[in-house]
């Protein structure tokens with residue numbers, strides 16, 4: 275009799291409980307799936323313990339036995355051996371339990387970092403593991419712990435094409451009622467059912483209380499059966515170890531509540547043990563499944579528009595769409611004294627610039643926090659700060675907390691960059707976090723603007739960020755850089771700020787390659803300060819090439835720094851003339867805190883720049 279036959283007989287099926295956390299509690303702190311090869315008896319005994327506790331559906335010890343996760347242990351070439359051994363062990367365990375079934379488990383990979391692993395890689399990895407399990411002859415497939423519905427939908431479709439065996443598809447919740455990205459549980463389970471899953475449900479992350487509360491909103495599926503594998507409890511961190519704290523009696527009490535929500539397959543996830551499964555099995559012995567249920571319709575909360583920050587100015591990029599707009603970068607100092615920085619900010623404010631951009635530890639070296647300084651610039655000088663945010667120094671928690679903080683400070687202009695890697699800076703050994711790249715960060719900020727955090731939790735109000743992204747035109751093939759720019763627009767970028775451009779030819783090339791794009795580009799102009807500075811940029815910075823004439827002029831004044839700086843300024847003015855013909859947005863970069871240079875360039879642009887309602891040059 276197969277799994278579905280058992281379910282059709284009006285039975286509630288009991289599944290097994292955790293494998294990973296049980297092994298961990300026994301002292302294993304390694305690749306749990308490798309134990310199928312090195313400690314087969316231990317795995318076999320766990321299967322037996324669950325079967326003896328009353329489980330009639332057990333899962334192979336293959337949750338993370340895929341190429342991607344085994345790679346962490348250097349075991350990526352043993353996908354087949356590990357999966358095959360797992361199935362053989364589970365089948366051996368059920369040999370003298372005629373009513374018991376073995377499902378091959380495949381766990382979700384993406385968890386909360388969707389963009390970290392492309393779907394194509396997920397598909398390859400999934401197929402390999404699926405074939406190994408199917409070849410060895412499982413009774414069904416269990417897809418479990420999927421936080422990302424897109425990932426589960428993708429692998430479910432593959433599995434459904436490959437096999438007619440029963441498929442169980444289980445999501446993990448972010449909070450009661452919702453998966454990440456604010457996907458409602460009813461929508462998720464409906465999708466899985468329509469894609470051909472035979473059993474749909476929930477596992478992991480939450481304990482019985484939150485799962486039952488979620489299931490109250492879920493109706494009995496039309497064709498599929500409902501499953502639930504709760505965790506033993508929420509985890510706590512005790513003496514450096516994660517612990518789940520709930521006794522089996524509590525599970526006994528919750529068993530009927532699961533049944534009353536229409537659950538037909540019930541097992542356990544992290545923290546559960548054979549005692550928890552025995553509790554379920556005892557409590558549900560002879561209990562008929564529920565046929566009809568009254569669904570509780572909980573109100574899906576409405577996200578309010580930003581109520582607190584009423585002073586949100588018109589986004590910079592709106593101005594740059596219509597008329598000239600000048601922003602200037604003045605980076606926070608590396609030392610604690612900020613007098614010169616503040617004097618620079620004040621002078622730039624007096625020069626009438628639209629915003630001051632502050633880099634985030636550029637070149638991966640520590641500087642005074644740009645948000646702190648940006649906030650002071652805003653309050654003390656009345657100048658609009660534009661804060662760069664890198665993904666290098668903050669993990670997903672830090673990034674989100676940072677965004678919430680910026681919102682509190684009334685700072686709405688941000689530049690989302692991946693950030694220079696730590697190896698280029700003062701602390702090459704420091705970790706580069708990169709939980710997301712600029713694309714994920716742009717997405718996250720746009721989600722905040724909808725009042726929703728990355729995980730799908732409501733923020734109570736919407737933020738009002740306008741999001742800039744970096745554009746590097748100093749590449750050999752400009753079309754590739756433009757493709758990247760277009761992808762950033764797809765991710766939600768509102769406008770762009772470019773690396774500095776050092777020739778009129780390049781300005782024209784950038785203009786031609788981007789004139790079809792509506793999002794404004796603030797084109798970078800940086801005055802050269804010396805012949806050394808010019809030669810460094812020309813010879814050592816990838817993609818930057820100065821013209822022979824510019825190099826010659828700068829080199830001519832090698833021994834006269836003042837004159838060299840003056841020439842650098844004149845060259846920048848020449849570039850500015852050309853840039854103003856082509857772009858509304860001008861991004862002036864202050865070199866080495868020499869703000870008098872960018873003040874002069876800003877004044878120059880204001881005096882001589884055309885104040886046009888759109889780009890001046892059409893069809894150049």
Ligand SMILES: Cc1cc2nc3c(=O)[nH]c(=O)nc-3n(C[C@H](O)[C@H](O)[C@H](O)COP(=O)(O)OP(=O)(O)OC[C@H]3O[C@@H](n4cnc5c(N)ncnc54)[C@H](O)[C@@H]3O)c2cc1C
Pocket residue numbers: 632633634635636637638662663664689690691692693694711712713743744745746749754755758771772773
């Ligand atoms: C206006 C501006 C401001 C900046 N501010 C900061 C700052 O405050 N702090 C800081 O640390 N860094 C800053 N940078 C540097 C920036 O982080 C790096 O130059 C980065 O490599 C390019 O921008 P990004 O971070 O948006 O990278 P992304 O475009 O997100 O690129 C991410 C990864 O892809 C690579 N990549 C980039 N372009 C291509 C391409 N065409 N083809 C293939 N791969 C590519 C990158 O090297 C990187 O590894 C800034 C850059 C610009 C242009």
Ligand SMILES: [Zn+2]
Pocket residue numbers: 419477478479505543544
């Ligand atoms: Zn779990």
